[in-house]
Amino acid sequence: xxxxxxRPEVIWARPERTGRGPKPAYTRADIAAAAxxxxxxxxxxxxxxxxxAAELGCGTMSLYNYVPRKEDLYELMVDAVSGEHELWEPSGxxxxxxxxxxxxxRDLMRRHTWLPRxxxxxxGFSPHALRYLEHCLxxxxxxxxxxxxxxxxxxxxxxxVTMYVSNELATAERTRSLPWSEEEETAVRIAxxxxxxxxxxxxxxxxxxxEGAGPIDLxxxxxxxxxxVLDGFAPRG
Amino acid sequence: xxxxxxRPEVIWARPERTGRGPKPAYTRADIAAAAxxxxxxxxxxxxxxxxxAAELGCGTMSLYNYVPRKEDLYELMVDAVSGEHELWEPSGxxxxxxxxxxxxxRDLMRRHTWLPRxxxxxxGFSPHALRYLEHCLxxxxxxxxxxxxxxxxxxxxxxxVTMYVSNELATAERTRSLPWSEEEETAVRIAxxxxxxxxxxxxxxxxxxxEGAGPIDLxxxxxxxxxxVLDGFAPRG
DNA sequence: AGCGCACTACGTACGGTGTACGTAACTACG
DNA sequence: CGTAGTTACGTACACCGTACGTAGTGCGCT
Numbered sequence: 001x002x003x004x005x006x007r008p009e010v011i012w013a014r015p016e017r018t019g020r021g022p023k024p025a026y027t028r029a030d031i032a033a034a035a036x037x038x039x040x041x042x043x044x045x046x047x048x049x050x051x052x053a054a055e056l057g058c059g060t061m062s063l064y065n066y067v068p069r070k071e072d073l074y075e076l077m078v079d080a081v082s083g084e085h086e087l088w089e090p091s092g093x094x095x096x097x098x099x100x101x102x103x104x105x106r107d108l109m110r111r112h113t114w115l116p117r118x119x120x121x122x123x124g125f126s127p128h129a130l131r132y133l134e135h136c137l138x139x140x141x142x143x144x145x146x147x148x149x150x151x152x153x154x155x156x157x158x159x160x161v162t163m164y165v166s167n168e169l170a171t172a173e174r175t176r177s178l179p180w181s182e183e184e185e186t187a188v189r190i191a192x193x194x195x196x197x198x199x200x201x202x203x204x205x206x207x208x209x210x211e212g213a214g215p216i217d218l219x220x221x222x223x224x225x226x227x228x229v230l231d232g233f234a235p236r237g
Numbered sequence: 238x239x240x241x242x243x244r245p246e247v248i249w250a251r252p253e254r255t256g257r258g259p260k261p262a263y264t265r266a267d268i269a270a271a272a273x274x275x276x277x278x279x280x281x282x283x284x285x286x287x288x289x290a291a292e293l294g295c296g297t298m299s300l301y302n303y304v305p306r307k308e309d310l311y312e313l314m315v316d317a318v319s320g321e322h323e324l325w326e327p328s329g330x331x332x333x334x335x336x337x338x339x340x341x342x343r344d345l346m347r348r349h350t351w352l353p354r355x356x357x358x359x360x361g362f363s364p365h366a367l368r369y370l371e372h373c374l375x376x377x378x379x380x381x382x383x384x385x386x387x388x389x390x391x392x393x394x395x396x397x398v399t400m401y402v403s404n405e406l407a408t409a410e411r412t413r414s415l416p417w418s419e420e421e422e423t424a425v426r427i428a429x430x431x432x433x434x435x436x437x438x439x440x441x442x443x444x445x446x447x448e449g450a451g452p453i454d455l456x457x458x459x460x461x462x463x464x465x466v467l468d469g470f471a472p473r474g
Numbered sequence: 475a476g477c478g479c480a481c482t483a484c485g486t487a488c489g490g491t492g493t494a495c496g497t498a499a500c501t502a503c504g
Numbered sequence: 505c506g507t508a509g510t511t512a513c514g515t516a517c518a519c520c521g522t523a524c525g526t527a528g529t530g531c532g533c534t
Contacts, residue, residue: 013429021510022500059513120357120403130439137441147445156397163396166357192250193362202367204374208384228469258481259529296484
């Protein structure tokens with residue numbers, strides 16, 4: 001009758017250690033690290049309670065002492081890799097600093113390709129997320145704007161970076177690990193798209209694809225996107 | 238030895254009807270509609286092959302004649318609701334038109350709250366997505382820019398709208414359907430956040446929360462975000 | 475006309491999932 | 505010191521995606 005109390009709390013609010021029973025064998029950081037290791041190696045779908053428990057070397061159900069629901073495990077994972085954000089002394093040039101933040105976020109998501117999928121569903125302010133946000137706000141000190149506006153800037157930058165990496169990964173993933181060769185794959189897609197476009201129903205799409213015949217410079221796309229976001233918040237003048 | 242040929246093709250490339258065997262009992266639209274109905278009522282997690290099949294009134298495995306993998310079912314769903322986009326004759330004012338597009342996207346995601354979760358993982362250009370894109374490009378005809386730039390505009394607008402609705406839904410979802418009362422929930426969160434902030438480690442976060450004491454006007458946040466995106470693409474002057 | 479094949483339909487079965495629940499060992503607090 | 509609250513973990517259940525086999529159906533070819 002231990003009253004596991006499946007109250008849907010925020011996991012960060014529940015203390016990691018309540019000095020009553022036996023010492024917990026693992027820390028939240030341990031568990032998060034194990035889950036991250038699995039996700040990095042085998043993708044997010046490989047992250048199951050059994051799998052993580054096995055990686056830790058404990059029984060499956062023991063995990064539930066630390067993590068009330070799997071969703072919370074996800075939160076732990078996001079927080080863990082958020083800790084990889086390198087924080088620096090703000091330079092005084094908020095645009096340069098935020099640019100650097102954007103690049104770091106992108107690198108982070110490239111390193112942990114499951115991150116974009118999880119970012120959309122996370123509510124809470126995890127410890128590392130707080131540190132990250134505080135750092136962004138510090139970088140934005142030179143910008144004359146309300147904190148509300150600064151938060152909007154950070155949110156918008158994150159949205160753009162996340163979407164960018166999602167697209168990047170989606171196209172990259174598609175070219176890999178298919179029984180078809182890459183050329184055949186793209187050929188099939190081109191054929192389909194070409195067929196649709198050739199109906200004449202989508203003249204502008206046709207023009208767009210004709211225009212972008214060569215390979216797209218994704219790096220340049222990213223830089224432009226970041227620049228545009230920052231421009232939108234720069235004081236007019 | 239029917240060679241079900243689980244080739245990872247694009248579902249839109251495979252013809253809906255190959256005039257050989259018995260007539261299919263359902264169309265893709267039927268299936269998509271059933272799945273959408275289920276997702277609207279019970280959330281995305283309620284969408285299972287068995288469930289959708291039951292809703293259609295057929296055996297579970299019959300579904301696999303129409304949809305090779307569940308992921309493709311998702312694509313069908315996204316395409317189906319994309320068809321709800323109302324298209325109009327471009328007004329000549331591209332900013333106004335894109336603003337309207339943004340509002341429509343937001344309404345669509347509010348109506349189908351599972352959409353944001355799926356949007357991140359969809360690669361292909363479904364029929365309705367093509368129509369939608371073509372319409373956006375038509376609205377952008379007055380804007381003097383390359384099609385590449387216009388595509389970037391649409392992508393960015395979508396990213397921002399999606400992220401906005403995700404946040405909106407996340408906060409809305411949290412206040413609902415918990416054994417706790419809403420007041421208690423927010424109290425717990427405030428207590429946690431307040432505790433973190435009170436450590437003094439996050440002075441700017443503290444200031445930000447102090448500043449935004451009142452309820453946030455989400456509508457205004459959305460308008461500002463859209464405006465900023467569009468401003469970023471307006472010709473300098 | 476009639477054969478054959480590609481297609482539909484669907485039941486069964488397998489390996490996986492999240493997690494509720496019960497039991498046993500353990501430790502800090504009253 | 506007892507006892508309450510915690511950790512540890514095995515078992516069990518409902519559900520998932522889907523591979524596979526079988527039976528029936530009707531178009532296309534000879």
